[in-house]
Amino acid sequence: MSSETLQTFLQTNLQDLKEHGLYNEIDPLESANGQMITINGKTLVNLSSNNYLGLATDERLKQVAKEAIEHYGVGAGAVRTINGTLDIHLKLEQTIAKFKGTEAAISYQSGFNCNMAAISAVMDKNDAILSDELNHASIIDGCRLSRATVIRFNHSDMEDLRAKAKAAKESGKYNKLMVITDGVFSMDGDIAKLPEIIEIAEEFDLMVYVDDAHGSGVLGKGAGTVKHFGLQDKVDFQIGTLSKAIGVVGGYVAGRRDLIDWLKVRSRPFLFSTAVTPADAVAATKAIELLMESTELNDRLWENGDYLKKGLKSLGFNIGDSETPITPCIVGDEKLTQTFSKRLFEEGVYAKSIVFPTVPKGTGRVRNMPTAAHTKEMLDQALTVYEKIGKELGII
Numbered sequence: 001m002s003s004e005t006l007q008t009f010l011q012t013n014l015q016d017l018k019e020h021g022l023y024n025e026i027d028p029l030e031s032a033n034g035q036m037i038t039i040n041g042k043t044l045v046n047l048s049s050n051n052y053l054g055l056a057t058d059e060r061l062k063q064v065a066k067e068a069i070e071h072y073g074v075g076a077g078a079v080r081t082i083n084g085t086l087d088i089h090l091k092l093e094q095t096i097a098k099f100k101g102t103e104a105a106i107s108y109q110s111g112f113n114c115n116m117a118a119i120s121a122v123m124d125k126n127d128a129i130l131s132d133e134l135n136h137a138s139i140i141d142g143c144r145l146s147r148a149t150v151i152r153f154n155h156s157d158m159e160d161l162r163a164k165a166k167a168a169k170e171s172g173k174y175n176k177l178m179v180i181t182d183g184v185f186s187m188d189g190d191i192a193k194l195p196e197i198i199e200i201a202e203e204f205d206l207m208v209y210v211d212d213a214h215g216s217g218v219l220g221k222g223a224g225t226v227k228h229f230g231l232q233d234k235v236d237f238q239i240g241t242l243s244k245a246i247g248v249v250g251g252y253v254a255g256r257r258d259l260i261d262w263l264k265v266r267s268r269p270f271l272f273s274t275a276v277t278p279a280d281a282v283a284a285t286k287a288i289e290l291l292m293e294s295t296e297l298n299d300r301l302w303e304n305g306d307y308l309k310k311g312l313k314s315l316g317f318n319i320g321d322s323e324t325p326i327t328p329c330i331v332g333d334e335k336l337t338q339t340f341s342k343r344l345f346e347e348g349v350y351a352k353s354i355v356f357p358t359v360p361k362g363t364g365r366v367r368n369m370p371t372a373a374h375t376k377e378m379l380d381q382a383l384t385v386y387e388k389i390g391k392e393l394g395i396i
C-alpha cells in the first residue's frame, strides 16, 4: 500500500516543476566523462565537466586503481574508525597534507561530506558563522547542521563582511566566530578576496574556512587558492574535493594536526559512513603526486581556458569577469539560454545552461569548463558552433 499523502505530494510538485520548465532531465553518458562524450549515440565536445585536468581517464590513475582492486578488493569494508582505515587511506592523507602545506589532513567520501563534517564538529548554537551569500549548497547545509547563527554577507563585499564581523564581535553574543568562503566561485569563476578576508579575520578573531573545490588543481600552479595567495599559515580549514580537478571522488580537510585529530573523533561522516574504496584512495593519491611533480597539466588547462575565452570574446559573447578557466557565456533571458544550450547540443557541443535560481534572474548563462585534455581542434570546433548558433539566435 502506498501512502496517498506521498502520492499527492509528488504528483503536484513534479507536475508544477514540469509546467514551469524547471524539471531537470538528466542526459546519461555512454562514454567516459572526458573531453569528448557520447550521449544518445551522438559525439560531443564536452564543456561541462569539472574534470579540469583530464585526470578522470588518465592511464596512470587507471593502472594504480586496477592494482589496488587486485590487492585490496573493491570496498573498504567499514567506517574509518572501526577497521575501514587501510594504509592507502593514510598515504592519501599524508599526500594531501604535503600538497596543501599543512601539518595534517583528513579525507572524506566527498567534498559535500567535508562540509557536513567539519563545520558542525567545531561550531555550535552559541557560535556565529559569516558566510558569503554565493557559497556552495554544501556549505549552507553544513552551517545549518551546526546550529550556529549564520550571518550572510554580500558576495565578496569586504565592507559588508567587516561591518558584520564587527557587529558580531561587539555584540558579545557568540562564543566563537568563523568566516566561510568558496575559494573560487563556480558560476562566475571569480576568486575569493582571501588577503582581505584574513585581515578582517585577524582584526575580529574569526576562524577562517576556505572551501577550494574549484581552486585546487587550478590556481596556485595546482595547489589551490590559498597557495595562490601564499596564505597557508593563515587559513584554519582548507577544504577540497578529490572529485573535480583530481578526477576521482572524495574530499578532504587540511589544517593543523590538533584540528585533524579532533575531526577524527568528532566528525560524523568519518565515524558513521564507510571509507572510500581502495581504487579511489590510490587513484586520488596518484593524481596529487602527478600535480606535485609537474605543472604540465595545469599549464595546459590555463592555455586552453585563455584560448576559449579569447575566442568567445572576439565573437562578441559576454563572458563575464572570470579569473579562472571557468568561462560563462552570459545570455540573460532564461528561455533563450536554454534554447542556446539545446542548439549547441544539436550541433555537437555539450555546454549546460545555468539559470535562476542557481544564478540571479536575467543572468542565464551557458557555462564552459575547458580542460587540459581538450585539443585546439576541439576548441575550434566548439567556437565554430558558438558562432553559428550565436548568430542564428541573435545573441551576437
Ligand SMILES: *Cc1c(COP(=O)(O)O)cnc(C)c1O
Residues within 6 Å of the ligand: 110, 111, 112, 113, 136, 138, 139, 182, 186, 211, 212, 213, 214, 241, 242, 243, 244, 249, 250, 251
Ligand atoms: C563541488 C563542490 C563541493 C562538493 O564536492 P563533491 O566532492 O562533489 O561532493 C563542495 N564545495 C564546493 C564549493 C563545490 O564546488
